[in-house]
Amino acid sequence: MKKYFILSIVLAGLTTSLAAQERQITLEEIWGGAFGTEGMDVLHSMKNGKQYSILNMDRKSRVISVDKYDYNTLEKVETIVSTENLDGIAYFTSYEFSDDESKVLLATDVESVYRHSRLGIYYMYDIQEKKTQKIADHKIQEPTFSPDGKKVAFVFNNNIYIKDLMSGETSQITDDGEKNKIINGVTDWVYEEEFAFVRAFEWNADGTHLAYIRFDESKVPEFSMDVYGNALYPVQQEFKYPKAGESNAEVSLFVYDLESGNSQQVGLKNAYYIPRIKWTNDPDILSAQVLNRHQNNLELFFYHVDEAKAEVVLHEEDKAYIDITDNLTFLDDNSFIWTSEQDGYNHIYHYGKNGKLIRQVTRGPWEVTTYYGYDSKTGRIFYQSVENGSINRDVYAVKLNGKKKQRLSVAEGTNSATFSSDFSYFINAYSSASVPPRYTLNDAQKGKELKEIVNNDALLEKLGGYKLSQKEFSTIHINGYDLNMWMIKPSGFDPDKEYPLFMFQYSGPGSQQVANRWGGANDYWYQMLAEQGYIVACVDGRGTGFKGADFKKMTYQELGKYEVEDQIAVARQLGEEPYIDADRIGIWGWSYGGFMSSNCILKGNDVFKMAIAVAPVTNWRFYDTIYTERYMRTPQENASGYDDNSPINHVDKLKGAYLLVHGTADDNVHVQNTMRMIEALVQANKQFDWAIYPDKNHGIYGGNTRLHLYTKMTNFIKENL
Template sequence: MKKLLLLLLLGSTYAYGQRSFTIEETVFGPSKFSPKNLYGQQWIKGEDALSHLDGSYQNLIIRKLKDNWQDKQLISVGDLQTALTATIPDEQFALRTFPTQYQWIDSNTLSFVAAGQKNSYGVSYDVTKKNIKINSIIPTTAANPEYSTSNTHTAYLIDNNIEITTATGNKIQVTKDTVDGIVNGSDNTHRQEFGIKKGMWWSPDSHKLLYYKKDETMVSKYPLPQWDTRVASIKNLRYPMAGMKSEEVTLNIFNTQTGQYVTLQTGAPKEQYLTMVTWDPNNEYIYVGVLNRGQDHLKLNKYNATTGAFVKTLFEEKSNSWVEPQHPLIFTSNTKQFLHQTDKDGYNQLYLYDTEGNLVRNLGYKDVIVIDFQGFDNKGTKAYYIGATNNGMERHLFEVELKSGKTIQLTKINGTHNASVSDNGNFILDQYSNLSTPNHIQIINKKDNKAISILTAENPFVDQIDLPKIEFKSFISPDGKTPLNARITYPTNFDASKKYPVMLYLYGGSHAQLVTDRWLGGVGYFDMYMAQNGYLVFTLDNRGSDARGRDFTRITHRNLGEAEMADQIVGIDYLKSLPYVDSDNLGIFGWSYGGYMTTSLMTKHNDIFKAAVAGGPVMDWKYYEAMYGERYMDTPQENPEGYKKTSLLNKASKLNGHLLIIHGAQDPVVVQQHSMDFVEQCIKAGKQVDYFLYPTHEHNVGGRDRIHMYDKIAKYFDLHLKK
């Protein structure tokens, strides 16, 4: 048995109730049994005050320091409805709840989007006067709205083209492309890798719109059969597989005052990735992270916003594995300095640069990984962020002084914190949970660290559900030094003198973490359902998964699945050593990358599991898209041995045990060809495999069909693992 750090028990939780979950509650349970919460929490600018929605979602509540943070009703949904009707009488609004996505513009004005029958409206609401100002009018057919800084213009997409409307309803047609494969302003550029969440950016003065223009006419069309007509039809998806021709992207600027267009001179080669797109606060420059297709060389380039001309490369990052930019630059109040996030020194942290590319200061703190940047204090001297700590198990709020780099951890209680600091930097709004705490919200005075609780949620399962016991475990990976986090969910009414079948649930891929110190330890409702039905459920986050730093992730380069499987086997060996585990009846379940891991273990380590379910599984990385696949595997031309080793198509003959493959017929992420080719290889090898298709679903099975899916999985394990 491999060396392991045995049984680091971080916590456990019990609750006693009357029944187990139903199969329907594996899908709808999270909303039915969610702990009590306060939604729409926000600090109000310029005041020692915050707001949130009440429990009915009908009213906006305000809490002020001068009132000892007691709750008072500020605005009702009826107030908004009245103001909207008075301002836009020819439109019909039906606000069922107070808008959860409202934003405070100043201490007296908030903004939100109101959907009418004819159009959607971006509006500002004056809290004192209780009146509405229209900032934008957006067609109901529009997508991806982007509001200018001054709220005078709104850009949005109609199909693959960009339009702009003014507050008075005037329209400006920015692009008029009709060629199939030319896409403007879309957040689905570079397949949303590299932290891309938008495809349009307004200049700070609201005069210019910067946007992606994607040319994918040269990218292969991948056919997705549609079954909704008597004769099936084909929907074509532009899908650049690893090593094949990829899209070509430019960044363009439209000037709303002159009507002129400028293209940033990002240069050749055309197949590169344009990331980290950021406007200079003074409207003079645009900063772009230019990443080569090999994804191992990043240049942060500066461009003239008037001419589009290249100005200079501020700095470069290179790696023998990959560079993965995920965040735009964040300018400080000193407009000649910005924060850049990178894991180049081991952990994703903040670095302060000037606009000439000189490193001013490393603002990183120990091995803390920056997860979510929270902004600056009103003086611009301190920055705040949520950071991952305790080997990725916890999330805490940190404060760092830009001038000195001095860093303070502001939240202390173990668990997962989502916290923010008031405008003046004096108070912390802290919401957290941990394994035994469903939800707690408090206001902390930074000066004396005294806290006032404004919500303590009770366990929502008490007197209703027999909740399984959940424990955290820690192991050491086969490298002899790297801690691995894991979680066990025990069968209800667990008896150590009995033997139980196991369902191992895993993902294992990048940008995902399943085990954290939060309510229930991150256990899913299907996991608890299986535990209530007599299974011991086990999950381990292997190397390659998220929130553990550069080296933890890069171990998988050019060889996906190998280190991950080695780590999972550490956990499996531990399970097999337990007297109450039925080692002859082990099952494994995973989706997407987890489906790949599941099938890998069923073929490469085929003497462990008796039954398995692989959902939407990658079977051969040459069929996967270039942006993700080439980051980890390089191209098939560059890494033929790696692709051969990690492919499961040539290992179907080694399949042992019962394997159920589930796939969505409309999957645009892991196309169905993966599983179909594997099934074909199983047929040729004389191996039996079970296969189930969800005809109308994409990469995930949603809605009520998900109940059907979980029922199928549970029954499959019952059939093969229960004696």
């Protein structure tokens, strides 16, 4: 076991009294927000590249404003809009500028629909005239300025509308929208969740055309959830949810001509999924990415509006699957930047406007993790990668020709950048296992730090008064691979004693839990458990991310096989350490992690004494098409892959203590998974514990919910490990 250490929050060099060091973390503190970090609000870089805007709220006066700041001085320059001066608008929660930054959309009374989608009342504020205009009298979705800022397109009741801000008139573009049947301009549930976008319409460069995707959900099976609420009778929420192997929405692409008022359907061959559309810099050319159902055949189409003709300019195939990103970037000459795993690692490529490869820009046995953009003035591409180790992240720049690569971040850990619009500055967000988030202004030319914006030194000082442990990073050799691992031991660790081991994992395809970054609430929970005598560990096994495509895609068609084998083997190997009690090993996880922990206590019943599964998938036949089939193909094609690795089919193997937790309003991993697992356990006459949280979604939060859940899990660990 190769080992290296990154000292955690306790070893930050702070000195405190012995009495203060005896203080231990409590669940009430964790879920009461005692250890929250200071951050930066999402900022908008102004077009001049020298200034940025931030949404601010004065907690005393309750005044909300959009304020402009100078990058160089970080000083406030002016207030763009404030509720102090807005008649009838008491608050707003987000803002979005028009392209010329003369107008801004303000969102009020926003409510969530699903994970990414929102409904709200929106206003346009004219910065020069200092006047507001309501976009619609009812809640709408995804309002978006036209390029000239004179119109706003939006979706209401599954139809697309365009409001003319000059005349105040609103035109209806589609008229066939109907709940649970036809959707225009926004995505259905499964696209939103798995392709991670909501707005399915795009303005072209000169605002003469609007492209949009139409979803026909008529053949998609409907799912229903009871919402209990506080009324005498519960209500049912019904929505279309395609489970693995079932029918998806039929998608089609249209281009609406504002002058003629007509929509033209785009002819796309093999368009089972249309996960992205984007206009090129040429207002007459629309790009569309098209996937087959297996998601291993991707075609990039260019649609020429004037000729009503679509052509394939790029084609990729993979033996397993192809991930969709937002990295497609068109340059001034309509050549484009593209990221791909075609050489075995995720890298940046430059293609001509005809789809011919010009060059591979980055290369090496490491992954590009984020693409930030291209600066046409300097000819440089900015990106984030794991070149400095798969648990770290750094910011880099490289010329379009692949030369003069430069590392712009310095500190080892996790660095991410937010660039000014002209790429002259970037705000670097940095953290590590020992350093909480720190935000600095940096020069983009060489990465030089110009000044600190935000730090969390006060949190470090506060944590110096607690009894905390170091987080040890290492690798452990399992099943032929060196897997990344972290471990937290009690602060008074004695190598001559035996400790119970509590393992955490997620293990989903392409995921990562072992990373050199500041932890969240769960890390404080692990610290609390460590001080109560447990060793806590986490290992990223086969199928996780940032070690190349082969490592990630090894679990293809066998979700829950190799990942489970790795976690069982890790537990066995760690159990051989003299300081770990091999008879007291437990494991827990949430969502995919709950699927894993369930499998581990069943298939590894001679290794794990207890397991906790929160919101788990218990049978992949219950989960959605896009995610599940990407990794498993359909149940009709791969029945054994589904059934051999689903916990629900192995309940007879249960020996240890098992806690099953779910929220009844989980629209993602339905409570059906847990209910069917319970019935299988009952019929196998297996004793277990379970907890159901009424009207809670996949996150299981709200009020005291998280405190209650973690109290239950902590007590379960103490009683059974």
